[in-house]
Amino acid sequence: MTKDVEMAARNGGNGAVAGEAYYPPPPAQGxxxxxxDDGKQRRTGTVWTASAHIITAVIGSGVLSxxxxxxxxxxxxxxxxxxxxxxxxxxxSGLLADCYRAGDPLTGKRNYTYMDAVASYxxxxxxxxxxxxxxxxxxxxxxxxxxxxxxxxAAINKANCFHKNGRAADCGVYDSMxxxxxxxxxxxxxxxxxxxxLWWLSIxxxxxxxxxxxxxxxxxxxxxxSGPTGKATLTGTEVGVDxxxxxxxxxxxxxxxxIAFAYSYSMILIEIQDTVRSPPAENKTMKKATLVGxxxxxxxxxxxxxxxxxxxGNGAKGNILTGFGFYEPYWLIDFANVCxxxxxxxxxxxxxxxxxxxVETFAAATWPNxxxxxxxxxxxxxxxxxxxxxxxxxxxxxxxxxxMVSTLLAILMPFFNDILGFLGAIGFWPLTVYFPxxxxxxxxxxPRYTTRWVAxxxxxxxxxxxxxxxxxxxxxxxxxxxxxxxxxxxKS
Numbered sequence: 001m002t003k004d005v006e007m008a009a010r011n012g013g014n015g016a017v018a019g020e021a022y023y024p025p026p027p028a029q030g031x032x033x034x035x036x037d038d039g040k041q042r043r044t045g046t047v048w049t050a051s052a053h054i055i056t057a058v059i060g061s062g063v064l065s066x067x068x069x070x071x072x073x074x075x076x077x078x079x080x081x082x083x084x085x086x087x088x089x090x091x092x093s094g095l096l097a098d099c100y101r102a103g104d105p106l107t108g109k110r111n112y113t114y115m116d117a118v119a120s121y122x123x124x125x126x127x128x129x130x131x132x133x134x135x136x137x138x139x140x141x142x143x144x145x146x147x148x149x150x151x152x153x154a155a156i157n158k159a160n161c162f163h164k165n166g167r168a169a170d171c172g173v174y175d176s177m178x179x180x181x182x183x184x185x186x187x188x189x190x191x192x193x194x195x196x197x198l199w200w201l202s203i204x205x206x207x208x209x210x211x212x213x214x215x216x217x218x219x220x221x222x223x224x225x226s227g228p229t230g231k232a233t234l235t236g237t238e239v240g241v242d243x244x245x246x247x248x249x250x251x252x253x254x255x256x257x258x259i260a261f262a263y264s265y266s267m268i269l270i271e272i273q274d275t276v277r278s279p280p281a282e283n284k285t286m287k288k289a290t291l292v293g294x295x296x297x298x299x300x301x302x303x304x305x306x307x308x309x310x311x312x313g314n315g316a317k318g319n320i321l322t323g324f325g326f327y328e329p330y331w332l333i334d335f336a337n338v339c340x341x342x343x344x345x346x347x348x349x350x351x352x353x354x355x356x357x358x359v360e361t362f363a364a365a366t367w368p369n370x371x372x373x374x375x376x377x378x379x380x381x382x383x384x385x386x387x388x389x390x391x392x393x394x395x396x397x398x399x400x401x402x403x404m405v406s407t408l409l410a411i412l413m414p415f416f417n418d419i420l421g422f423l424g425a426i427g428f429w430p431l432t433v434y435f436p437x438x439x440x441x442x443x444x445x446x447p448r449y450t451t452r453w454v455a456x457x458x459x460x461x462x463x464x465x466x467x468x469x470x471x472x473x474x475x476x477x478x479x480x481x482x483x484x485x486x487x488x489x490x491k492s
Contacts, residue, residue, distance in 0.1 A: 045275035047288045049202070053272045054293030056205040056343070057265040057350050063213050064148075064340075066262060066301055067220070067308025067316040069255035072248075074236030075309075081259055082305060086298040088433065088463065089263045090290060095436040096266060097286040099443065100273045105281045113354065114270045114431070121439040130435055134267045135358070137427035139406065141264075141351045144423055145344045146186075146410035150178035151319065152340040155333070163330040176411050182341070183407030189349055190356070190399040191391075205346025212339040213300045215332060216320055220307035230313020237314045250473045257470030260428035262301060263294075267431045271354045356399055363394060413478070422478065425471035433463040 034042055070078035099117040101108035111117040118130040154173045161169060189201070223229065236252070239245050273286045308320050363373050376390040437456045440446075446453050 043277045050289035051292040052202045052206045056202045056347050058297045063304050064319045065258045066305035067320050068318045069258045070305040070309040071314050071316040072236050072251045072255035075234050082301050085259050085263050090294045092432055092436040093290045094287050095440040096269050097283045099439045100282050105283050112274050117270050121442040133430040137267050138351050138355050140423045142406045143410045145348045146179055149182045149341050149344040150175040152337040153178040155337045159330045159333045179407055179410050183403050186403045187400050201346040205343045208339040208343035212336040215336040217303045220311040223311035230315045232313040242314045250476050253469040253473035257425040257474050261423050264427050422474035425467045429464045429467035433460050
């Protein structure tokens, strides 16, 4: 193994040890065009590749629950909530993008991960708190995406069954088999060494997300025009008709969690920004990408949420493409669900790569002389052995184990809306609001109790209350779902 390969392995391919700021080696001498100022391979990301990563992360399974979320909140609060979450996400993402480099935005020390950025500005306990929230949310998202992909795969079977045997037929299927298949696919894709090599998968996934979101919008619009449509009201589901008073409160808070999850990508923003080339300064490129990503997704969210609610009213399903609000044309619904599965293959990797990098970096720094962890084995193929790939035994073993465990956990708790709401709740306030606001205050030296300080802290506190309420409501929803669920025996 060459010295360069060994050093790359020891650095984990992605920078800092989890929880510690990483100080890069000096730039290569002689103006090497193949490396950046930190001595790493030159980054080539642009506004468009960063936007693709954001859209892949944001337009995910959450978009399909927005008709249901709007039904819980109604015509007034529903759209307003979507716009407020969009504005908050865009604003705080800009604050976080400014923290990629410590000091000068063009030449300052790079922060390779979210935790590195927090370590540059905040205390050690806040770094560890960030790590807990970030990685718990990333692991939870991997589990949530496994659940959603299996539901969409099963829906293809169900759509064909309903078309063949009628809507009254028993077309329930077991999701567990589809989760296992999705897990096997992810084992192979998880061997891609790092985020930089996944740009093509993110672009494919972004195209898939546009496709199925457009199909959902088109089918909702057609249903709204042709009828019949469900009853929609200014305040959403009606107490005494659709739900009782306690359910109305719980479901409204759970809907807030679903909307928060639909906008969640801050936990991987710094990792996405680390793929962007400079000049111009990475924070400028990232802010443009954030504007493109958030505005695009918000347009789709408003269309999916509002048109879905207009089509199905207060009876809107938790997932409008798999809950069978639509039965025909069955082939179009099949195609939309195929797009969802393909998209989630890519989205799973976008969210898991930071987990992989953190563990591998930590292991390489802790046991630098362990060949099992640091050594890259070249597997050659083709004539002249010019084709091939690098195989790292630790990467193969641990990533495979991670996928297997996340798949098992998905099988044990496949509750779509409740899981989405909980993930959104535990990740939104700390990762999207609290840490970006606190780092901005520290970075700009904003004095306590000034108008700007009070405004930022008020925003953070209000978002904390929303996250807390949504988390409690989602836990209540999971508890109710568990009462009637038996793993491997309950059909969807």
